[in-house]
Amino acid sequence: MSQRELTFAQAINEAFVEAMTQDENVYVIGEGVPDPKGIFGTTLGLREKFGSKRVLDMPVAENGMTGVAIGSALMGMRPVLTHQRVDFALLAMDQMVNQAAKWHYMFGGQLAVPLVIRLIIGRGWGQGPQHSQSLQSWFAHVPGLKVVMPTTPHDAKGLLLSSIRDNNPVIFLEHRWLHNVTGSVPIENYSVPLGRARVAREGKDLTIVSTSYMTLEALRTAQWLELQGIETEVIDLRSLRPLDTETILNSVKKTGRLLVTDTSWQAYGASAEILAVATEQAFSHLKCAPCRVALPDAPTPTSHAVAQYYYPRAVDLYRKACEMLTLPFENPEEPLSSTQLDVPDKSFTGPF
Structure with a gap:
């Protein structure tokens, strides 16, 4: 496959463009999604390309809007709901755990909830106890939810496409320190299967x-x-x-x-x-x-x-x-390390 260098954020954005072009049932919703900064750059330009009916901002009502997304998924849509912090999604745990994760099981496989919930995790910039948690183990504990955590731009695009096309609810976790990491991403269409390390x-x-x-x-x-x-x-x-x-x-x-x-x-x-x-x-x-x-x-x-x-x-x-390994330990040299506290190490620029 032909390759080019993209950032993690650009790869996410490209996955959205591809998925929304191929399937008109895919729509994106979340607080700040149409904002010029576009969730760390991942949703930039989507409203201009696909219109306000498929790229929507949402009120500060996480539980209610997650319920709306679940309802639309039950009716055949493929929503991608974004919370700018995983902590905000805690207000919607009832909808995710008691509703989205259970419908397929409770109705004998007759119903599906093809919903992706993007959650931003990780440290940085003084976000503190209520804005920088990594709660993936909580979601992974629940049968009926798939939990995805990409590291590279290649996997960010490929896994997001697979998540959108999956008929199960998928929790898609992005670490905020990864959005500017660069790596090779194929020009041709591809996807990365869920559940494969x-x-x-x-x-x-x-x-x-x-x-x-x-x-x-x-x-x-x-x-x-x-x-x-x-x-x-x-x-x-x-x-x-x-x-x-x-x-x-x-x-x-x-x-x-x-x-x-x-x-x-x-x-x-x-x-x-x-x-x-x-x-x-x-x-x-x-x-x-x-x-x-x-x-x-x-x-x-x-x-x-x-x-x-x-x-x-x-x-x-x-x-x-x-x-x-019973080896002697000495502090290793760390070239290119950041001179600022709590920001990504400058040596982590990719590709990996």
């Missing part, structure tokens, strides 16, 4: 399973470990539900060591589920106890100064990996 880097000594932005930190960790002669396999999970257990288990059986890193809290999180899968189904292959690196058990901070100690980075993964 990506081996971002192959190795034989250690498996790191990562979600969303933490995949970039995992790849940097793998580079540092390579300097010590360690070949690290990095698995970008891409979907929490369905979970690609086959790819995880195949890697663990090969390396014998598992380190999981997630953008959310460590306690009761996605990382715990992955460790459980590995210990239940590949225990005899493990050479040491599997480990996790995720958020500490406290609300997300507002202070930039506190945030730099709260959120794990590559150095934290590297320290844990050295413990697992």
Whole structure:
């Protein structure tokens, strides 16, 4: 396929254009969707191209508008509802968990809810405890919801197209630090299947399973470990539900060591589920106890100064990996790191 470089945000925007051009039942709604800034640039130009009846702003009534989207999906539309923060969607948990996730089951497969709900997660810019959470484990706990977390521009476009075309409700989570990451995206039409992880880097000594932005930190960790002669396999999970257990288990059986890193809290999180899968189904292959690196058990901070100690980075993964491999730990050099607190590292520009 012919390739070109796009940002994560441009890839999302291109997916919208393609989906809305191919299917007139697709429409986009959300607070700020038609705004000139367009949800980090992801919805720019859509209203001009497709009109105000298919690209809609919405009132600050998350529960009600999610209900409207579910109703339209039941009637054959394919809505994409955007909440600029995952925290705002908490007001619509009843609609997502008790309605969207249940209709297909309760009516014996006769009804479908082809709804995509885009949620922005992650840290940055002093958003604090009510605006910077990563709640993917909460959604993944609910049967009937699919949960997707792309990392690269290629996967952002491909997974969004698959999500829009899927007949099930899909929770589509985008980390705010990824929107300006660049990468290769095919010019030709393509899609990425839901529920299939990506081996971002192959190795034989250690498996790191990562979600969303933490995949970039995992790849940097793998580079540092390579300097010590360690070949690290990095698995970008891409979907929490369905979970690609086959790819995880195949890697663990090969390396014998598992380190999981997630953008959310460590306690009761996605990382715990992955460790459980590995210990239940590949225990005899493990050479040491599997480990996790995720958020500490406290609300997300507002202070930039506190945030730099709260959120794990590559150095934290590297320290844990050295413990697992009984290697000496020394703080690695971090060239191109940002001089500002709580903003993306400048070296993470892609492609990955």
